[in-house]
Amino acid sequence: MADKIAAIGAGLVGCGWAIVFARAGFQVALYDESAEALRRAPTHLANCLKDLEAAGLIESAAAVLGRITVENALADTVRGARYVQESIFEDVQVKHRLFGVLDALLDEHTLAGSSTSAIPPSQLTEDLKTRERWLVAHPVNPPYLVPLVELVPAPWTATATVDAVRALMTQAGQAPVLVKRELEGFVLNRLQGALLNEAWKLVEEDYISVEDLDKTISDGLGLRWSFMGPFETIDLNAPNGVRDYAERFGPFYHRVANSRPTPQPAWSETLISQVESVRREQLPAEQLDSRRAWRDRRLMALVRHKHEMNGGPA
Numbered sequence: 001m002a003d004k005i006a007a008i009g010a011g012l013v014g015c016g017w018a019i020v021f022a023r024a025g026f027q028v029a030l031y032d033e034s035a036e037a038l039r040r041a042p043t044h045l046a047n048c049l050k051d052l053e054a055a056g057l058i059e060s061a062a063a064v065l066g067r068i069t070v071e072n073a074l075a076d077t078v079r080g081a082r083y084v085q086e087s088i089f090e091d092v093q094v095k096h097r098l099f100g101v102l103d104a105l106l107d108e109h110t111l112a113g114s115s116t117s118a119i120p121p122s123q124l125t126e127d128l129k130t131r132e133r134w135l136v137a138h139p140v141n142p143p144y145l146v147p148l149v150e151l152v153p154a155p156w157t158a159t160a161t162v163d164a165v166r167a168l169m170t171q172a173g174q175a176p177v178l179v180k181r182e183l184e185g186f187v188l189n190r191l192q193g194a195l196l197n198e199a200w201k202l203v204e205e206d207y208i209s210v211e212d213l214d215k216t217i218s219d220g221l222g223l224r225w226s227f228m229g230p231f232e233t234i235d236l237n238a239p240n241g242v243r244d245y246a247e248r249f250g251p252f253y254h255r256v257a258n259s260r261p262t263p264q265p266a267w268s269e270t271l272i273s274q275v276e277s278v279r280r281e282q283l284p285a286e287q288l289d290s291r292r293a294w295r296d297r298r299l300m301a302l303v304r305h306k307h308e309m310n311g312g313p314a
């Protein structure tokens with residue numbers, strides 16, 4: 001069936017993918033090796049879809065849910081699928097074992113992507129006979145609200161695979177970007193890492209409080225970043241565009257880049273405890289879940305605004 005997608009792993013991310021594809025009209029077969037995960041999935045999916053419907057981001061939660069079937073057997077899950085999205089534990093051995101099984105199960109034209117956050121695809125697919133049809137398709141959580149997907153091919157991934165998965169992701173309403181060759185952390189987490197490393201340092205050196213550091217992003221840089229990336233930002237921040245910006249501020253950023261010794265020490269236990277105690281004062285551990293739900297509702301409002309802005313899905 002050309003419109004069938006297989007989602008393997010029914011945790012946070014696998015359920016998120018099931019929503020992405022079912023929302024776009026695909027039939028989704030969702031599989032997990034854990035009976036408990038499969039038992040929980042329908043309620044979790046129904047709750048997420050109810051929120052999306054209430055936010056006006058889907059027309060009918062029931063219709064989307066009706067396109068997702070929960071499967072007990074891996075072979076049934078992938079049979080006839082156009083694409084398989086794997087979202088199981090982040091463990092090279094566990095993923096590699098599953099990929100070996102899938103290698104024998106995939107139909108002739110089925111393509112496959114891994115949700116891995118950090119494992120280079122060549123470590124997972126080198127010995128597969130179907131390896132030309134595999135790549136990493138790294139989502140951001142939850143993928144039905146944050147559309148970016150990093151596509152990362154292994155050296156042997158066929159160009160046709162990359163093109164087809166990119167087209168499929170676009171059709172499903174996601175925003176795919178191509179990481180041309182594999183590197184640790186891909187691109188999104190390298191950018192996040194650069195910012196986090198500086199954030200921990202600035203707090204450790206007592207230049208700023210944890211609260212004010214967060215505010216610098218939420219009331220500062222982050223506002224622009226939800227609409228444009230850093231290159232477009234600087235292009236607009238000097239009268240004559242990006243070259244003008246680079247000429248004015250390049251020497252300053254160069255001094256900043258060289259103001260840190262290399263190699264950098266790891267985040268220390270003392271520092272982590274210091275930041276944790278501030279965060280837990282602001283948000284007790286038992287409120288983490290409700291704050292996550294609050295975040296997702298704010299994201300829904302932002303996504304709705306972006307759809308209006310771009311003339312995207314209602």
Ligand SMILES: NC(=O)c1ccc[n+]([C@@H]2O[C@H](COP(=O)([O-])OP(=O)(O)OC[C@H]3O[C@@H](n4cnc5c(N)ncnc54)[C@H](O)[C@@H]3O)[C@@H](O)[C@H]2O)c1
Nearest residue numbers: 009011012013032033034037087088089090115116117141
């Ligand atoms: N959580 C995030 O923010 C996030 C973001 C992007 C990517 N990812 C990646 O997505 C993947 C899944 O992450 P998650 O947060 O959903 O984890 P999770 O622990 O919520 O879910 C993983 C699920 O995989 C199932 N599973 C484990 N081994 C299996 C197997 N061999 N066959 C079938 N099912 C199996 C488990 O039972 C579990 O339900 C990981 O590779 C992770 O790095 C996570």
